[in-house]
Amino acid sequence: MMAGDGLLVRVRPPQGRLAVTQAIALAEAARLHGNGLIDLTNRAALQLRGVTEQSHGPLLRQLVALGLADADPAREARRNFLLAPDSTPGDDSESIALGLIAHLDDLPQLPSKIGIAIDAGPAPCLAGVPADFRFERSQAGALLLRVERRPMGSPTSVETAASDLIALARWFLATGGAASGRAARHGAPLPMAAEMAPAPSRALSQVLASASGPFHAVPFGQIDADGLIALTRKRNVAALRLTPWRGLVLEGGAQRAGHAPPDGLLRIDACPGAPACPQASVETRGLASRLAPLVEGSLHVSGCAKGCARQGTAQLVLTGRQGRFDLSRNARAGSPPEKTGLTARQILALFGRP
Numbered sequence: 001m002m003a004g005d006g007l008l009v010r011v012r013p014p015q016g017r018l019a020v021t022q023a024i025a026l027a028e029a030a031r032l033h034g035n036g037l038i039d040l041t042n043r044a045a046l047q048l049r050g051v052t053e054q055s056h057g058p059l060l061r062q063l064v065a066l067g068l069a070d071a072d073p074a075r076e077a078r079r080n081f082l083l084a085p086d087s088t089p090g091d092d093s094e095s096i097a098l099g100l101i102a103h104l105d106d107l108p109q110l111p112s113k114i115g116i117a118i119d120a121g122p123a124p125c126l127a128g129v130p131a132d133f134r135f136e137r138s139q140a141g142a143l144l145l146r147v148e149r150r151p152m153g154s155p156t157s158v159e160t161a162a163s164d165l166i167a168l169a170r171w172f173l174a175t176g177g178a179a180s181g182r183a184a185r186h187g188a189p190l191p192m193a194a195e196m197a198p199a200p201s202r203a204l205s206q207v208l209a210s211a212s213g214p215f216h217a218v219p220f221g222q223i224d225a226d227g228l229i230a231l232t233r234k235r236n237v238a239a240l241r242l243t244p245w246r247g248l249v250l251e252g253g254a255q256r257a258g259h260a261p262p263d264g265l266l267r268i269d270a271c272p273g274a275p276a277c278p279q280a281s282v283e284t285r286g287l288a289s290r291l292a293p294l295v296e297g298s299l300h301v302s303g304c305a306k307g308c309a310r311q312g313t314a315q316l317v318l319t320g321r322q323g324r325f326d327l328s329r330n331a332r333a334g335s336p337p338e339k340t341g342l343t344a345r346q347i348l349a350l351f352g353r354p
């Protein structure tokens, strides 16, 4: 994908984790082939930023050699999985993921945004994360496979997960799902009985408390190569597990009290802004950090009307335009503004900073 600062290369490590050696090699590749900045996405993937046309090929070859990408682009496109971040080696989430990878060639090619949440812990934890087909557990502890926006799922098992997903993917395509693009927008009758409800979702703090190491929050979901390497050097860290919550679980690392991301981390979005992105005429993340304690609810500071950092609406939106900001409420970046031409200082004053 092309972004303001060059190509974005998305990396989806199998089983959602990077061994220490992979994390260090990935960070060095981000520095060598890109601008060294790495995004953590809301689907628990990584994005290497600032990759050039020339460095794209060598980077892909290195990712394949590291076991972080499939050499076959069609298989790579099908492997759009997201695992519960408290999954552990050998548990049902990991077993389902491995089974799906083994049957990737049988999975039909779905629209590029279609994602599969493998959320087979004691109760779901990924309900708020975008996905189209979800492996979850019922309150009675049984595994189910559910289509997004349908309240009920169908029984499945670790052994039949791959064939059940393949059947659902075929149904999706055969009933015109490709035109809808996402399962949530596809209203065709399901091909099998769906009578199992998922258990109530676990709280984020509960999920992170059961993860195999402390949660390390990453402001605005962006870390640089040096920062990623520094995490691998923390005491006893054996791997970095990806999460969709702007942070990483440091597997094996020393546990600390408190497991939830700091307040504000998940309610505030800001794209890289100026000077990182050539489309931006304003600095974004410094203003977002200073505004965070002054505003309640969701906040989106966007370098321009494109709104890369947040697709949906936020309660307060500041969109950069010609070196100043437009202010909107309950809107997306670039929506008709309530106020225009504001400086950062005027915005801070508006929210009570003298």
Ligand code: SF4
Pocket: 004, 271, 272, 273, 274, 277, 278, 279, 280, 281, 302, 303, 304, 305, 306, 307, 308, 309
């Ligand atoms: S929204 Fe931000 S990152 Fe996206 S193009 Fe605009 S300035 Fe660049």
